[in-house]
Amino acid sequence: MHPIVIIGSGMAGYTVAREFRKLNPEQELVMISADDAVNYAKPTLSNALVGNKAPDQIALGDAAKMSAQLNMRIETLTEVTALQSEQHQIILKKDGTETAQPYSQLILAVGANPVRLAIAGDGSDDIHVVNNLNDYKTFRENLSLRNDKRVVILGAGLIGCEFANDLQNTGHKVTVIDLAPQPLGRLLPAHVATAFKENLEETGIRFVLGTTVEKISRVEHGDYQVVLANGQSLTADIVLSAIGLQPQLALAKSAGIETSRGILTNLQLNTSHADIFAVGDCAEVNGLLLPYVMPIMQQARALAKTLNGESTAVHYPAMPVAVKTPAAPLTVLPAPPDVDVTWETEELDDGMIARALDSDATLRGFVLLGPTAGKQRLTLTKLVPDLIPVTV
Incomplete structure (x- = not known):
């Protein structure tokens, strides 16, 4: 049996590998990385100075450590030059030499590029x-x-x-x-x-x-x-x-995989091609493109089960985003883009709570500004309907 191959060594790729290994310690796993495949939490970059963290302290493990930890072969500094879905293989280029890497299932965790x-x-x-x-x-x-x-x-x-x-x-x-x-x-x-x-x-x-x-x-x-x-x-x-990010679509497009703003997937994270999945910042899941940590975690847990033979739809509960601006503590749960909302605001001594209500007066999103407002995060999150409900 050919290995499961993950293209990309960012948070999405490593989280899928980690979640899969909890379920299946033996199936051969291969990760392809265009860089050195150092594992780190990307959100820590934007507040490392205040935390007095040097760049070398941000790394959680190099490729050798992660390879041993996850029982996974990691190919660093390796470019994927072609995706040949009919042959179930990708073409790799490293040190000027091209080789074919077959796969049983392929995960595109290729992330996004800065605008x-x-x-x-x-x-x-x-x-x-x-x-x-x-x-x-x-x-x-x-x-x-x-x-x-x-x-x-x-x-x-x-x-x-x-x-x-x-x-x-x-x-x-x-x-x-x-x-x-x-x-x-x-x-x-x-x-x-x-x-x-x-x-x-x-x-x-x-x-x-x-x-x-x-x-x-x-x-x-x-x-x-x-x-x-x-x-x-x-x-x-x-x-x-810091203008923003654009999902990396070049490889998917070259293989004829359907894309829109991101690589299009269904709730099982399948792309339009058999045995090819997309996860993370590059994935547009059921019409939603959410480049945040919590959606990646939800995707990885569902995909790990699917890769292990238990087809599982991703579930998106209400997932607030904490903005790392201590001078103005902020938590945001954006309302779904296709829902018309009106805002109701409660002023506090040190901030405000703004609630996004739909036409039925159901809470669909909120903004919490300030330390006091932030304490309402869990209470309000429980009142917001799931973005993608659990399917049985």
Whole structure:
């Protein structure tokens, strides 16, 4: 019998392997990684400075350790050049040599790539993105070389705001730029976003909203001039882009697997091709693309059972997202995109609770801002219907 093959060594790939090994210690497992396959928790990157964690302390285990722990062959620094579903094999390239790797079942855990803006200027090539631990090491190395610590962040989404909070609270001067009129534009109603922004501004973070970056130029002393579409100009020591992520679809598309925003799967995480599954940030499950930790955990548990012969649909309970911005503690449970909601807000001394109610007055989502509001997380979560119910 051919092995089960996992393409990708991020949180999704390792979690599937771990969950499968709980059920089946013997079936041959192979992981293919384009990088060094170091295992780490990606969410720790955006608050490692406050936690006084050096990049090397973030790693939980290298490929050798994970291979032994999970009884799994791990191929590092290996590119998948082709997916041949009819032959049940993938073509690998390592050190210039191509080989065929057969599979019984294949898991695409290929993640997502950072969105990159087309920005003019000779400084645009120096923009940092942090999508993995190696990116983060480079960012921290460059950051440590700077004296003035002026950081410009492109993007006021979840990752941009988390990095802004982490950097501002460790002696940096942070400016966040976004085309949207508010931070966390896709997650928060306007009145909560305003309060959230004000809380972060009290720490010294500066927001420049409703505009975008047109040009980044290198100037004297290794500084950068950042020119905005509204005519403003900023000086930065380092520029970090956190515009968002785009599911990695190239391999799936090349094999004729159906894609939309992500790789399309059913509730069992099957793609349109037999014996090929998708999981994690690349997977659009039953129309939902949720690049967060909890959905990955739910997917991995269900997929592990399916791979072990017990076909299991993924179950999505209500899954709140905790935003790592201690200056403005925030928990968000977005309402389903296809549900019309009205917001009811309860003001508190140190924040607010905003409830998203549908036409039947059923709670479909919420936002908790501040320490007191955060204590309502479990109580409110229990009131929200499952996003994908348990199927029998």
